[in-house]
Amino acid sequence: MEAEGRVLGPPLPPPPSGGGSGGGGAEPPACAAGAARAPPPAAEVLEFDDEEDDLEVFSKDASLAEANSFSPSMPTSPSSMINQYKFEDESELRDLFITVDDPESHITAIETFITYRVVTKTSRSEFDSSEYEVRRRYQDFLWLKSKLEEAHPTLIIPPLPEKFIMKGMVERFSEEFIETRRKALHKFLNRIADHPTLTFNEDFKIFLTAQAWELSSHKKQGPGLLSRMGQTVRAVASSVRGGVKNRPEMFTEVNDYMETFSQKINVLDKIAHRIYKEEREYFNEMKEYGPIHTLWSASEEDIADSLKGVASCIDKCCKATEKRMAGLSENLLPIIHEYVLYSEILMGVLKRRDQIQGELDSKVDALANKKAEKDLITEEIGKLEDKVECANNALKADWDRWKQNMQYDMRSAFTNVAENNLRYYEECLATWESFLTSQTAALHVEEDSEDRP
Template sequence: DLILPNGGTPAGTSSPASSSSLLNRLQLDDDIDGETRDLFVTVDDPKKHVCTMETYITYRITTKSTRAEFDLPEYSVRRRYQDFDWLRSKLEESQPTHLIPPLPEKFVVKGVVDRFSEEFVETRRKALDKFLKRITDHPVLSFNEHFNVFLTAKDLNAYRKQGIALLTRVGESVKHVTGGYKLRSRPLEFAAIGEYLDTFALKLGTIDRIAQRIIKEEIEYLVELREYGPVYSTWSALEGELAEPLEGVSACIGNCSTALEELTDDMTEDFLPVLREYILYSDSMKSVLKKRDQVQAEYEAKLEAVALRKEDRPKVPAEVEKCQDRVECFNADLKADMERWQNNKRQDFRQLLMGLADKNIQYYEKCLMAWESIIPLLQEKQEGK
């Protein structure tokens, strides 16, 4: 069974009134010491560009750094989604042993989401900002030259056309592995990682589908509430003594509608994107696992070839030793990235689930407050009789 992070659950049961402090308490545990960091990147200021052939959105990338690799202390460039896609492909190509953070999906279902709407653009901006921050926090990826070019080049197209030859030796070797070698079996620790990722993606996929159904039902309920409330208001015009209580009920339902809309928006804009990012993250990790398997399979095949002709060549050839080095490099990098990913996942899901609890508590508090507000009015009418 998949064990979700259990950190962050407050001891004891707090009163509903204290719900808004949950995230504040949580944030104290997750603050990063900014003094130890030397690279800061943000994504903001989305702008729509309408051209003859296409319409697209660009985002401002602001970089501040004290690293020697940067000629200036601060840069500001504009990038579109396909530039982020270029960066990710270059990172995969030049750093094959490392886990590359996923990008938000490029395509949306036609007619369901307007990719130029303010809500969609803001959701994507947040995802792209997180993508770059993941790279910035990585001890290897953040020093990649392609990443440097992405952050600093005024004209990225010039680099995209010429193509920078920055493949590492490991990268070149992995790139040329054709997959013709067949791995007998994964080492137990990597087999366990593969099984975990399969279960993890399955669980999140199920949560994602159910959450989407809940959101759909909430939207349908919201439509009914917006029709339901005004009926009491129009009814009040026909009633003398009941006019004030009926207007009160109408206003109460209106307040509940607003609270439900806020809850639904939060699930759509904050909850679902995190689930989908981690589903894509598991796919990225599986991809690195497959590359590791290919390199190990190549190493095993070379060892077998040497064993068959060991009488002629008693010494292990240099190419076999290099292949062994690649396997060890893959294993070390993959385990380190997996540990880093697990730490990020625990923090992200703790904050996500605490936020989900907090938003639901706020929703029910607002509904409770709305209904309680009309009780004195109804009691007055009853006493008046």
């Protein structure tokens, strides 16, 4: 049973040309995607190797010179590398802050589910209070996503984590699974809050502020059966027509770009999970070596200190490996998988844009074949032309925002992985160098004592 909400405060190949901060004030026009936030500095298009083999994506033939030629002024320090791509502090420009936390398990006679606390703080005048706290379950997030897609069919709605077990997870109600989902839901709401159009959606406001019973009542006011049937018929009719005749070249290029991006990001997702799996296997094996050397030292008095030193080094390297695995699971795997889901969403958005275009094309054909009802069809064509232009403009603006966010997120993810790897190898190298130095010093002392009469 969900807790009621309560008010706390007072009343790849070069694309045709894709992520943003929300702002206060009046709601933007329905046809406009709004102004995007300042993009990351000089972000290039994410491109991947064209090799089909998964491992060939990271070919050994790629030279360091090519990697460094990415930016002539790129700093060599890992810390300064990541700082180069960070956005400037925009907290002063934001007027909507959302936090998803405090997961709770609920057990009923019918089902077991998790709810999450959603805390909203805002200075917008359209909200009755400055702070809200509600509890929401996963199906509430699904409802919000469907309402956003219904209201804005040609905008890029952020993805939700999968309903069931996500890749790499074991149990649905494990702490790891719940925390991973919480982070994804937190990102989902904040991406909507940062979007210049979605942030003003009325269903989004209701989701953030309504008490549990109010939200349930509102969810029942969905589109009627006839409306849903009409949408289904139009979608089927659009698919039967076999494509759009007058699709603008830009959206053909976007479609081609997304097909290639989808293939490559799925390859990266597989490789990232393979790397994590192999790292975990290596970690599990290495954990066994430390105790073995410790036991060995008990039966070898002459080299007992050396064996204990090796066991200590292995233990330190185990801890460093565990830290690196945590970096992969927190900074790389979720980012790549989010864009796997984004690729599916974008393909759906392009299909919906084509559906609107298809409706216009069918009316134009009908006008050419029918002299009667000419005025009525002409009026419908005018409305559809406006609808297509509106859809095109919205998708163009959202495509630019999404592409910028994707480039920044990918750069940050891979730079974080590079930094973690550098720290890992430096830590392990320092551990073994210290051990070898101590062994060399002990050997010299032993030799000196033997040379003395």
